[in-house]
Amino acid sequence: MRETLDQWPFVIAAFAVAIVATLALVAWSWIAMHRAEAKRERARRR
Amino acid sequence: MHGFANPKRFLGLARWLTPLLLASGLLVAGGALAWGLFAVPPDRLMGETVRIIFIHVPAAWLGMAGWSAIAVASLVYLVWRHPLAAIAARAAAVPGLVFAVVCLITGSIWGRPTWGTWWVWDGRLTSMLVLAFLYVAYIALAQAAEREGVSARIPAIFGLLGAVNIPIINRSVVWWNSLHQPPSITMGKSAIDAAFLVPLLLAALGFSLIFGGVVLARMRALLADRQAEARLRRKALEAV
Numbered sequence: 001m002r003e004t005l006d007q008w009p010f011v012i013a014a015f016a017v018a019i020v021a022t023l024a025l026v027a028w029s030w031i032a033m034h035r036a037e038a039k040r041e042r043a044r045r046r
Numbered sequence: 047m048h049g050f051a052n053p054k055r056f057l058g059l060a061r062w063l064t065p066l067l068l069a070s071g072l073l074v075a076g077g078a079l080a081w082g083l084f085a086v087p088p089d090r091l092m093g094e095t096v097r098i099i100f101i102h103v104p105a106a107w108l109g110m111a112g113w114s115a116i117a118v119a120s121l122v123y124l125v126w127r128h129p130l131a132a133i134a135a136r137a138a139a140v141p142g143l144v145f146a147v148v149c150l151i152t153g154s155i156w157g158r159p160t161w162g163t164w165w166v167w168d169g170r171l172t173s174m175l176v177l178a179f180l181y182v183a184y185i186a187l188a189q190a191a192e193r194e195g196v197s198a199r200i201p202a203i204f205g206l207l208g209a210v211n212i213p214i215i216n217r218s219v220v221w222w223n224s225l226h227q228p229p230s231i232t233m234g235k236s237a238i239d240a241a242f243l244v245p246l247l248l249a250a251l252g253f254s255l256i257f258g259g260v261v262l263a264r265m266r267a268l269l270a271d272r273q274a275e276a277r278l279r280r281k282a283l284e285a286v
Contacts, residue, residue: 018101036270
């Protein structure tokens with residue numbers, strides 16, 4: 001008899017990759033934007 | 047359209063649109079993924095792995111949409127010389143790369159239980175991998191052009207030439223024999239049951255909103271960096 005593969009670990013791994021990558025992308029772009037705009041404000045005040 | 051090429055007008059719009067797109071995108075994508083993970087029934091043939099389409103398909107669409115955005119913005123830059131178009135092209139590169147890589151990884155994870163292999167060198171998978179490499183090359187080229195003060199025309203031409211790969215990815219499953227299934231959704235037609243199609247379209251909408259928000263955030267960051275550099279340079283010249 002052929003043993004069936006448990007598919008849930010694959011589903012969970014795929015969702016984890018997508019969720020971590022998306023959240024990291026959003027956090028990185030948001031932080032980089034705030035840093036760059038703060039740098040511009042500092043340059044303006046100098 | 048030309049009105050938004052004015053950085054001041056663009057910033058006025060982007061200031062409220064960026065958090066709105068990101069927050070609504072996270073909410074819609076989160077809801078769609080929860081729906082896909084917990085409420086959708088397993089597929090008759092694919093079983094539980096059908097749930098991976100709710101992230102794999104939107105990631106594939108956005109990976110290709112990112113390069114299409116680079117190509118359109120590059121064309122606008124080359125024809126009308128709008129500096130904001132060059133910034134928009136650069137801003138689409140990192141999110142495009144992230145979604146192309148997510149598409150490749152989730153596709154590979156889906157392939158193992160479905161096809162019995164993590165990877166095959168067929169037209170669809172290979173052209174998608176080429177797209178990821180094109181993104182890396184474009185990002186390196188755009189950064190080098192900015193650092194060396196070279197014209198943004200070089201990355202813009204590369205962005206236009208790289209767009210040749212988009213129809214190749216799209217038609218690869220039609221042109222060549224492939225393990226990858228043919229397109230399930232075409233203009234106005236779908237071979238997917240509504241139980242899967244509705245959360246899939248919702249996930250695509252959510253990830254697209256996130257993509258738009260990230261592009262705006264990257265544009266604001268690149269624009270602010272450029273303005274800060276210009277101001278510091280001007281002040282240094284005044285001090286001499």
